[in-house]
Amino acid sequence: MPNDPAAGATHERFDRIGAQATESLQGDSRRVHALAEQFREEYRRDLDEWMQLRARLDRRGSSLRPLGTDALRAEYEQRGRELAVLQARLKRLDVVARQLDLMWSHLESTDPAGDEPGPMSDDSPATMGLRIVQAQEEERQRMAEDIHDGPAQVLTNAIFQIEYLDRMLTPGQDAAQAELAFLRDMLRKGLDDVRALMTDLRPPVSDVGLAAAIAERAQQLEERHGIAVEVAVDGIDERLSQSARASVLRILQEAIQNVRKHSAASSVSIGLEGETLVIADNGRGFDLMRVASRASQNFGLQFMRERAELMGAQLHIESRQGEGTRILLRLPEQRTDSR
Numbered sequence: 001m002p003n004d005p006a007a008g009a010t011h012e013r014f015d016r017i018g019a020q021a022t023e024s025l026q027g028d029s030r031r032v033h034a035l036a037e038q039f040r041e042e043y044r045r046d047l048d049e050w051m052q053l054r055a056r057l058d059r060r061g062s063s064l065r066p067l068g069t070d071a072l073r074a075e076y077e078q079r080g081r082e083l084a085v086l087q088a089r090l091k092r093l094d095v096v097a098r099q100l101d102l103m104w105s106h107l108e109s110t111d112p113a114g115d116e117p118g119p120m121s122d123d124s125p126a127t128m129g130l131r132i133v134q135a136q137e138e139e140r141q142r143m144a145e146d147i148h149d150g151p152a153q154v155l156t157n158a159i160f161q162i163e164y165l166d167r168m169l170t171p172g173q174d175a176a177q178a179e180l181a182f183l184r185d186m187l188r189k190g191l192d193d194v195r196a197l198m199t200d201l202r203p204p205v206s207d208v209g210l211a212a213a214i215a216e217r218a219q220q221l222e223e224r225h226g227i228a229v230e231v232a233v234d235g236i237d238e239r240l241s242q243s244a245r246a247s248v249l250r251i252l253q254e255a256i257q258n259v260r261k262h263s264a265a266s267s268v269s270i271g272l273e274g275e276t277l278v279i280a281d282n283g284r285g286f287d288l289m290r291v292a293s294r295a296s297q298n299f300g301l302q303f304m305r306e307r308a309e310l311m312g313a314q315l316h317i318e319s320r321q322g323e324g325t326r327i328l329l330r331l332p333e334q335r336t337d338s339r
Contacts, residue, residue: 018107021107022104022107025100025103025104025107026104028100029097029100029101029104032093032096032097032100033097035093036090036093036094036097039086039089039090039093040090040145043083043086043087043090044148046079046082046083046086047083047149047153048153048156049079050076050079050080050083051153051156051157052157052160053072053075053076053079054076054157055157055160055161056072057072057073057076101242144198147194147197147198148198151194152191152194152195152198155187155190155191155194156191158187159184159187159188159191162180162183162184162187163184165180166180166181166184196220200253209237209245210233210236210237210240210245210248210249211233211234211235211236211237213249214231214233214236214249214252214270215231217249217252217253217256218231218268218270221256221259221260221268225260227259227260227265227266227267227268228266228267228268229267229268229269229270230267230268230269230270230271231269231270231271232269232270232271232272233270233271233272233277234272235272236248236272236277236331239275239331240331240332243311244311244312244313244331244332247307247308247310247311247313248277248311248313248329248331250303250307251304251307251308251315251329252270252277252279254300254303254304255279255304255327256268256279257300258300258301259281259283259325262283262284262286263281263283263284263285263324263325264283264284265281265282265283265284265324266282266283267281267282268280268281268282269281275330275331276328276329276330276331277328277329277331278326278327278328278329279326279327279329280324280325280326280327281324281325282324283324283325284321284322284324285319285320285321285322285323285324285325286319286321286325287319287320287321288317288319288320301317304327308329311332312332312333313329313330313331313332314329314330315327315328315329315330316328316330
C-alpha cells in the first residue's frame with residue numbers, strides 16, 4: 001500500500017530514534033572539543049611558564065654558578081617532563097574528539113550499506129572532498145600549535161630579554177635605550193603578525209560560529225588596514241554544516257587577503273543574497289580573461305575555487321578594471337548540524 005499510515009508511523013519512530021542518537025553524539029563531540037580546548041589553554045599556560053624558567057636559566061648562564069641555579073635547573077627539567085606527558089594526553093584527547101565527529105557524521109550518512117566508519121567506508125566524491133578538507137584543517141591546526149610553541153615563544157622571550165636589558169641600563173645611556181626600544185617595538189609587531197597567522201591557520205569557527213568569525217575578520221581588516229567593512233550574514237551558521245563553515249571562512253580569508261594586497265579598495269561588503277555569500281569591494285578590479293590565462297600563477301583564486309568544489313559549492317567572480325570585484329559563493333545544499 002503506497003500510503004500506509006502504519007508504515008509512515010514506523011519510519012517516524014526510527015527517524016526520531018536515529019535523530020536522538022545523532023544529537024547525543026553531537027553533544028558529546030561538542031563537550032569533548034570544549035574540554036580539549038580547555039586542556040590546550042592550560043597546557044599553553046604551563047608551557048609559557050616553562051619558557052620563562054628557561055629564560056631565567058639563560059640569564060644566569062654567564063655567571064659562575066649563581067645561587068639557586070641548580071634548584072632552578074631541576075625545576076626546569078621536571079616541568080619539561082611533565083609537559084611531555086601533558087602533550088601526549090592532549091593528542092589523545094584530540095583523537096577522541098575527531099573520532100566522535102566521525103561517528104555522528106556516519107550516523108547522518110544516507111549510505112544504505114551502513115559500513116563501519118573508516119577510511120574506505122565511503123568513496124563518494126562528496127565524502128572524499130570532506131576528508132580532504134578535514135585533513136587540511138587538522139594540518140593547519142598542527143602548524144598553528146607548532147608556531148605557538150616555536151617562533152611565538154622565541155619572540156616572546158626576546159621581548160622579555162630586551163625589557164630586562166633596558167632595566168639594567170644606567171641613566172644617561174639614551175642611545176642604547178632608543179635602540180632597545182626600536183628593537184622591542186619591531187619584535188612586538190612581528191609577534192602580532194605571528195599571532196594573526198596562528199588565528200588564520202586555526203579560525204574559531206567551532207567556538208564562536210561562522211557569523212562571529214566573519215565579523216572578527218572584518219574588524220581586523222578595519223583596524224589594521226583602514227578598510228571599511230560592512231557585514232550582514234545573519235543566519236549563515238544555520239545553513240551550513242560544521243565542515244562547510246570552516247571552508248567558507250577559508251574562502252573569505254583568501255578574498256580579504258586579495259582585497260588587502262591587490263585591490264586598493266577603501267570599502268568592502270560581506271553579505272548574504274539568498275543562498276549566495278557575496279564579497280564585494282570598490283577597488284581597482286582586474287581583467288578576468290587575463291587572469292584566467294595565468295591561472296597556474298593565481299594561487300589565491302585557485303585555492304578559493306578548489307575549496308568551493310570540495311564543499312559542493314559554486315564560486316563565481318565578477319570584475320572589471322576600475323569597477324571593483326564581486327566574489328559570489330553559492331552555498332552548498334546539504335544537511336546542517338547543530339554544532
